[in-house]
Amino acid sequence: MELDEVAGHAGRPRILITEEGMRDGLQIERLGVTVEQKLSLLEALSDAGLSRIVVGSFVSPKWTPQMADTDDLLERLSPRPGITYLAVALNERGYERWRRWSPPLAPPDLAETHLHLCGVFIKRNTNRTLEQQEVGWQAPIERARQAGAASATIGLSAAWGSNWSGPFTREQRLAALRRQYEAWAEAGIPVHRILLADPMGWNTPQAVAGDLQAITRDFPTVSHLHLHLHNTRGMALTSAYAAIMALGPAITLEIDTSIGGIGGCPYCGNGQAAGMIPTEDLAQLLEATGIPTGIDLYALVEASHRAQQIVQRDLDGRVSKAGPLPSGARLYDAGMPAIETLSEAQHFRLGKDVYASQRAPW
Numbered sequence: 542m543e544l545d546e547v548a549g550h551a552g553r554p555r556i557l558i559t560e561e562g563m564r565d566g567l568q569i570e571r572l573g574v575t576v577e578q579k580l581s582l583l584e585a586l587s588d589a590g591l592s593r594i595v596v597g598s599f600v601s602p603k604w605t606p607q608m609a610d611t612d613d614l615l616e617r618l619s620p621r622p623g624i625t626y627l628a629v630a631l632n633e634r635g636y637e638r639w640r641r642w643s644p645p646l647a648p649p650d651l652a653e654t655h656l657h658l659c660g661v662f663i664k665r666n667t668n669r670t671l672e673q674q675e676v677g678w679q680a681p682i683e684r685a686r687q688a689g690a691a692s693a694t695i696g697l698s699a700a701w702g703s704n705w706s707g708p709f710t711r712e713q714r715l716a717a718l719r720r721q722y723e724a725w726a727e728a729g730i731p732v733h734r735i736l737l738a739d740p741m742g743w744n745t746p747q748a749v750a751g752d753l754q755a756i757t758r759d760f761p762t763v764s765h766l767h768l769h770l771h772n773t774r775g776m777a778l779t780s781a782y783a784a785i786m787a788l789g790p791a792i793t794l795e796i797d798t799s800i801g802g803i804g805g806c807p808y809c810g811n812g813q814a815a816g817m818i819p820t821e822d823l824a825q826l827l828e829a830t831g832i833p834t835g836i837d838l839y840a841l842v843e844a845s846h847r848a849q850q851i852v853q854r855d856l857d858g859r860v861s862k863a864g865p866l867p868s869g870a871r872l873y874d875a876g877m878p879a880i881e882t883l884s885e886a887q888h889f890r891l892g893k894d895v896y897a898s899q900r901a902p903w
Contacts, residue, residue: 554766554788556832557593557795560586560820561769562848564595564629566803568607569813570852576613578851585844586800587621590836591820595627596646599635605807612638620645631667652685652730653694654678655738656717659703662740665808679724686728695721696736696767700752702743704810711752715759722760734765740806742773742815746783754787767795772802772857773815778822785832798823801845801856819858821845825865838865842890864889876901 563582567574579597586594596618597611611628620626626646630636639649656678657663660671669677685693697717702708714737722732735756737749753766768784770777781796788794798820805815821841824834838860845861863886867873871889878899880886885896 552790553785553832554790554792554794556785556827556834557793558591558820558823558834558836559593559595559627559795559797560591560800561595561797561817562586562800562803562820564598564608565797565805565817566799566801566848567852568598568605569803569805569807569815570607572606574607574851576610576617579610579614580617582800582844582847582851583618585840585847587624588837589840589844590834591841592623593625593627595629598629598631599638600629600631612642615642615645618645650694651681651688652690652692653696654681654721654724655696655698655736656721657698658709658713658717659699659706661705662699662703662809678721682724682728682730685730690730692733693725693730694734694736695725695732696738698738699741699743700737700739701745701748702741704741708743711748711755714752715755718756718760731762732760733762734767735760735763736767736769738769739771739777740769740815741809741811742771742777744770744780745776746780749780750783750787753784757788757792764791765793765795767797769797770818771804771806771809771811771815772817773809773811777818778826781818781823782826796823800841801848801858801861803848803852803856813854816857819845819856819860821858821860821865825860829866839890846890862886878902 563579583594583596597614598608599611600608602609628639628646630639630649636649639646657674663669663671663674695718697714700714718735725732756763756766768781770780784794797817799817800820802816802819804817805811805813809815821838824836824838824841827834842861845856845858849856862883878896878901880896885899888895
């Protein structure tokens with residue numbers, strides 16, 4: 542079992558955590574993050590026990606210059622056993638680059654289709670129209686059929702809503718998924734995985750939980766659900782928890798997270814405000830609710846602080862600020878003085894010197 546792959550626990554789904562900080566996170570930052578810094582962050586994430594890490598994307602350097610050095614990073618990558626290295630590609634040119642680096646990257650899943658629900662977003666993000674999407678989205682099905690694919694993935698982008706188009710309904714989501722599901726079925730390839738992407742942060746706990754229950758009811762061959770939730774309105778962690786509570790042990794639930802909550806799509810109108818679920822916060826939530834992760838939370842906190850140093854701004858993760866829930870030898874010193882500032886709160890990792898100037902009122 543992978544360290545962050547958790548078997549169905551107490552009737553809950555099997556959880557996969559996929560770390561997106563090096564891709565979704567760094568793509569929203571200003572230029573200047575070096576390959577050396579990216580490799581140091583990758584080492585810190587690996588030290589914490591994460592075993593699914595997206596290291597970059599194969600996209601146009603004109604539009605996403607922060608990812609222009611992905612090939613250089615992979616050339617210098619020293620793979621660790623037990624870690625699955627992933628990337629993102631949006632077109633055939635990107636997939637060609639991906640295949641060139643597989644291994645160390647896991648091979649791309651080419652038996653896959655996606656539909657964007659927002660015409661404005663697809664134009665801004667991939668320079669395509671909904672009409673072009675309709676013409677081209679079935680081509681992967683024929684390629685997969687000729688290659689003898691055994692299963693397929695379908696997905697939606699802007700699943701719950703768009704900053705330009707407003708909210709989408711459950712009926713719209715299910716209809717868009719059903720069109721893809723039936724097209725794969727006609728090709729004789731069952732769909733086993735569904736990805737729901739939310740780049741603009743329109744997720745709500747009620748909608749996410751209800752959608753996943755409807756999907757498991759309406760698409761019987763699906764056993765793997767994948768959530769890419771942005772935390773633009775502060776609901777992503779709660780939505781992920783609602784998803785966990787809504788599903789049973791027959792389902793694998795993959796949740797994308799990002800160290801420190803860093804992340805955002807440059808074309809969604811929210812910039813760095815469209816962060817993701819902080820990896821350390823989800824890991825703490827799982828552990829606190831009795832779902833073991835195998836992740837070293839204290840090492841994960843160090844990775845979050847490394848990311849903060851690299852991007853030179855405060856990140857959103859709460860556990861990296863206050864520390865994991867303490868126990869055993871890590872319980873707090875009863876004689877510590879009053880703790881007021883974020884700097885003083887770092888005593889859990891930096892020691893007593895950070896609050897040495899405070900006076901104890903007792």
